[in-house]
Amino acid sequence: xxxxxxxxxxxxxHPRPPAGPRVAPRRRLAVPVNVTVLRSGxxxxxxxxxxxxxxxxxxxxxxxxxxPGELVGVEFRLPESGFVLAKARVCxxxxxxxxxxxxxxxxxQREMLGAxxxxxxxxxxxxxxxxxxxxxxxxxxxxxxxxxxxxxTPSVKTPPSKASSxxxxxxxxxxxxxxxxxxxxxxxxxxxxxxWRWEQGWQELExxxxxxxxxxxxxxxxxxxxxxxxxLVHKVEPRGGMKATGVAVLAAVxxxxxxxxxxxxxxxxxxxxxxxxxxxxxxxFEPYRQNGQAVDVETTLAIEFR
Numbered sequence: 001x002x003x004x005x006x007x008x009x010x011x012x013x014h015p016r017p018p019a020g021p022r023v024a025p026r027r028r029l030a031v032p033v034n035v036t037v038l039r040s041g042x043x044x045x046x047x048x049x050x051x052x053x054x055x056x057x058x059x060x061x062x063x064x065x066x067x068p069g070e071l072v073g074v075e076f077r078l079p080e081s082g083f084v085l086a087k088a089r090v091c092x093x094x095x096x097x098x099x100x101x102x103x104x105x106x107x108x109q110r111e112m113l114g115a116x117x118x119x120x121x122x123x124x125x126x127x128x129x130x131x132x133x134x135x136x137x138x139x140x141x142x143x144x145x146x147x148x149x150x151x152x153t154p155s156v157k158t159p160p161s162k163a164s165s166x167x168x169x170x171x172x173x174x175x176x177x178x179x180x181x182x183x184x185x186x187x188x189x190x191x192x193x194x195x196w197r198w199e200q201g202w203q204e205l206e207x208x209x210x211x212x213x214x215x216x217x218x219x220x221x222x223x224x225x226x227x228x229x230x231x232l233v234h235k236v237e238p239r240g241g242m243k244a245t246g247v248a249v250l251a252a253v254x255x256x257x258x259x260x261x262x263x264x265x266x267x268x269x270x271x272x273x274x275x276x277x278x279x280x281x282x283x284x285f286e287p288y289r290q291n292g293q294a295v296d297v298e299t300t301l302a303i304e305f306r
Contacts, residue, residue, distance in 0.1 A: 026054030027117045029079075033060050035100070036073035038278075042239055048096075050076055055114040057088065057101040066090045066098050071282070074100055078116055084109050220253060220296040223288055228254065228299045234284035238275045238303060248272040248303045250280060256294040258285040266300065276303040 028051070035046045048062035058074060066072065070090045077083050086105035090098055102110075248268035255261045260281050265273040280301060287294035 025117060026052040026057070026059065029053045031076055031079070033058070033062075033074065033076040035060070035062060035066070036075075037066060037070060038239075051097070053078070053113065054117050055102075055110060057091070057099060059097070059099050061097050063096070065096070066093050068092055071103070072100065074102075078112065081112050081116055082109075084113065220298045221288070221290055223297045223299050225299055225301055228285060228288070228297065228301075231258070231286040231288060232283065233258070233286055234282070236279045236282040238279040238305070244269060244271050245305050246272055248276040248305070250276055250301050250303070252280065252299055252301050254285055254288065254297040254299065256287055256296055258287050261296075272303070272305055275305075276301075279303075 031050050033048050033050045035048060037044050037046060044064075046062050046064040046066070048060045051059040051061060053059075053076075058076070068090050072088055072090060073085070074088045075083065075085050084105070086102045086109065088100040088102050091101050092099045105113075246268060249266040250273065251264045251266050252260055253262035260283055263277050263280055265277070268276070280303070288297045289295070
């Protein structure tokens with residue numbers, strides 16, 4: 001078994017994906033929040049206060065500056081509900097105000113946030129509902145057939161110029177109503193597709209919740225550590241400054257996308273295995289392929305502390 005040597009690392013590089021759009025409505029809330037960020041290998045707790053909370057993330061004012069793309073831990077309490085503990089990504093930072101998007105959150109906490117946010121719908125939700133009702137009313141009006149006295153040839157002798165103008169006005173109104181109907185149907189279809197994609201994304205995030213033991217039901221392939229280390233593309237070193245020395249051995253399950261989805265201590269002291277797990281959960285590998293198909297991998301990773 002080969003080992004990976006760690007010599008007091010000083011720099012810690014986090015992946016910095018671009019910030020995504022807000023995927024769920026939020027509700028105003030001002031409660032204490034604690035944000036944990038890992039810098040230079042050392043966890044740093046940043047206190048603050050929430051501004052708004054939703055199923056997809058939280059806006060807050062913090063006592064320190066964060067950077068867009070940083071991965072953090074978020075902890076706060078919903079009034080009369082319970083604690084929320086999740087991993088999030090910094091979407092934006094404006095002075096001391098920042099927006100955090102949840103990346104990994106237990107399903108029960110996600111449902112609690114969704115129910116809590118919908119207890120008092122925001123005014124903009126009421127405006128959207130009113131607009132949809134108006135669009136539906138317009139569609140219904142367009143489906144009503146024209147009166148017989150408009151569709152038939154007029155029996156009253158009307159000057160040719162006035163009759164042509166009346167028919168042109170009726171055609172223009174009918175065309176406008178037809179356009180409104182098509183736009184309303186398009187909005188409904190786009191909203192349904194967006195909701196389906198959002199649900200699929202959350203299910204995928206929950207299945208790859210980092211830092212927790214996950215029961216893997218898909219078949220896995222046993223691969224030696226030496227092979228997996230050659231596929232390593234992103235590495236986070238364990239925090240430096242530790243006086244303890246030794247080797248921490250962990251059993252890991254690597255997903256088909258190359259992310260670490262399960263870690264289990266095999267040998268080593270509690271201090272060393274905990275430090276190794278905090279770092280290994282952020283490692284990223286190229287997908288391991290068997291017969292041209294990406295598969296889940298079981299391997300053993302040894303981290304040596306000197």
